[in-house]
Amino acid sequence: MIAISINGLTKKYKERIAVDDLSLDINEGELFALLGFNGAGKTTTIKLLTGLLKPTSGDAHIFKKSIVNEINDIKPILNISPQESAVAPNLSVFENLVLIAEIYGFKKEEAINKAYQMMEKFGITDRKNDKAKKLSGGLKRRLSIAMALITDPKIVFLDEPTLGLDVRARRELWHIISELKGKTTIILTTHYLEEVEALADSIAIIDKGKLKIKGTIEELKTSTQKDKLEDIFISLTEGDATL
Amino acid sequence: MKTMVYAKRNFKELMSDPLSLIFTIGLPSFLLVFMVMLNDSLGVNDAFKVENFVPSTIIFSFAFITMFSGMLIAKDRSTAFLMRMFISPLKAFEYILGYIIPLLIMALIQIIILYTIGFMIGLSFTINVLISIPFLLLIALLFIGIGLLLGSLLKDQQVGPVSSILIQIVAFLSGMWFSLDLVGGLFKQIGYVLPFAHGVDMIRLILQGHYIEMLYALWIVSLYTLVSIILSIIFFKKNMKE
Numbered sequence: 001m002i003a004i005s006i007n008g009l010t011k012k013y014k015e016r017i018a019v020d021d022l023s024l025d026i027n028e029g030e031l032f033a034l035l036g037f038n039g040a041g042k043t044t045t046i047k048l049l050t051g052l053l054k055p056t057s058g059d060a061h062i063f064k065k066s067i068v069n070e071i072n073d074i075k076p077i078l079n080i081s082p083q084e085s086a087v088a089p090n091l092s093v094f095e096n097l098v099l100i101a102e103i104y105g106f107k108k109e110e111a112i113n114k115a116y117q118m119m120e121k122f123g124i125t126d127r128k129n130d131k132a133k134k135l136s137g138g139l140k141r142r143l144s145i146a147m148a149l150i151t152d153p154k155i156v157f158l159d160e161p162t163l164g165l166d167v168r169a170r171r172e173l174w175h176i177i178s179e180l181k182g183k184t185t186i187i188l189t190t191h192y193l194e195e196v197e198a199l200a201d202s203i204a205i206i207d208k209g210k211l212k213i214k215g216t217i218e219e220l221k222t223s224t225q226k227d228k229l230e231d232i233f234i235s236l237t238e239g240d241a242t243l
Numbered sequence: 244m245k246t247m248v249y250a251k252r253n254f255k256e257l258m259s260d261p262l263s264l265i266f267t268i269g270l271p272s273f274l275l276v277f278m279v280m281l282n283d284s285l286g287v288n289d290a291f292k293v294e295n296f297v298p299s300t301i302i303f304s305f306a307f308i309t310m311f312s313g314m315l316i317a318k319d320r321s322t323a324f325l326m327r328m329f330i331s332p333l334k335a336f337e338y339i340l341g342y343i344i345p346l347l348i349m350a351l352i353q354i355i356i357l358y359t360i361g362f363m364i365g366l367s368f369t370i371n372v373l374i375s376i377p378f379l380l381l382i383a384l385l386f387i388g389i390g391l392l393l394g395s396l397l398k399d400q401q402v403g404p405v406s407s408i409l410i411q412i413v414a415f416l417s418g419m420w421f422s423l424d425l426v427g428g429l430f431k432q433i434g435y436v437l438p439f440a441h442g443v444d445m446i447r448l449i450l451q452g453h454y455i456e457m458l459y460a461l462w463i464v465s466l467y468t469l470v471s472i473i474l475s476i477i478f479f480k481k482n483m484k485e
Contacts, residue, residue, distance in 0.1 A: 082323040084322065099248060100331070
């Protein structure tokens, strides 16, 4: 089943087209990696799909509901871990988790149980009562990702989730993400191509808001006649990078 | 329900900052006791009589709500936390209520504490005190609206200085420190173009039981409150779309 169907999605600003006539489908339960240089339009695409921005033209359907007209019906099944850690600084780790669960409609007791599960899963139980602002960058990011997953979203957007994580934390997160595959549709943006190779079922490379290629790693290799994802990525975006 | 969850978070954020407690409650309490007692000894100014200075101190204390609410919203805007909230199922009016409710509770705490101190230093307890509370909350709503507006328009580092100007305006143009009639002229005119002097007059008149006389001030304060809340909602919603 198709979870997300994007049709001609376009976002124009005064002098710039951030997302240019993007069309693609994402299957339910797959891990879909959205690749591109900085400024390629990845985050804008995520903002459009989550209802933070209105498209200039085009539409996308999430489980057959339009992001333009039915975004309020879609919101309860989405969650996000933004590029920047998104935590309430003066709330504790535990309070942050319970807050998000309750805002997504979980009852207090259920929210508390889920908060304990998430703290265990992300190895932050010992920091339960620490205020989020006291956490290191890596721990804040782990908390931010835990806040994205505590609501059992059907679709989760992970915008550069492993940025700032050490090697061990990154591997642990890969493991958690792998466990979600099949149950949750994951849209991942990252600059770490080895992460994509390890995790992604399907990949799209966008550049200057335009879709350059989409498919499995094998399909990409076949159609570009290149063996490495890095070579594929560079060849499709070469010379156009906004660094 | 979701609104209350978000309101609780905002209340915790506000209360976790000791500076906000010092300025919203500590400083006005100190000023109230100090100036009333000084006036009792020296007979400086009618504005410092307890029945006059309690209402003006309460309204002055609300100016700090503007500062801290503006800073909270501006800070939320500067982080990805508000982005996470905007993606959540919370609706625009639920966010706004989520900010307004804890601030109104904070205002109520200020009212109760400052009235209690007022009783301890000579203010008479009458039914008018209780009647004044909803009108004080209306004035608090005006300051909350201004705070939401500043928080929606400015960066978090800008909210502090701009709010400080508002605090000075409230202090000097509300009739808190001296009657505007004594100064007269342009100073008085500017004072009565703004809503703060009307707010102080309104509460003083209510405490004296002059309900008809306070209607004009009520009208001005209500108008400003409505405008500030509407503008804050417009700009807050604009932020959500950006």
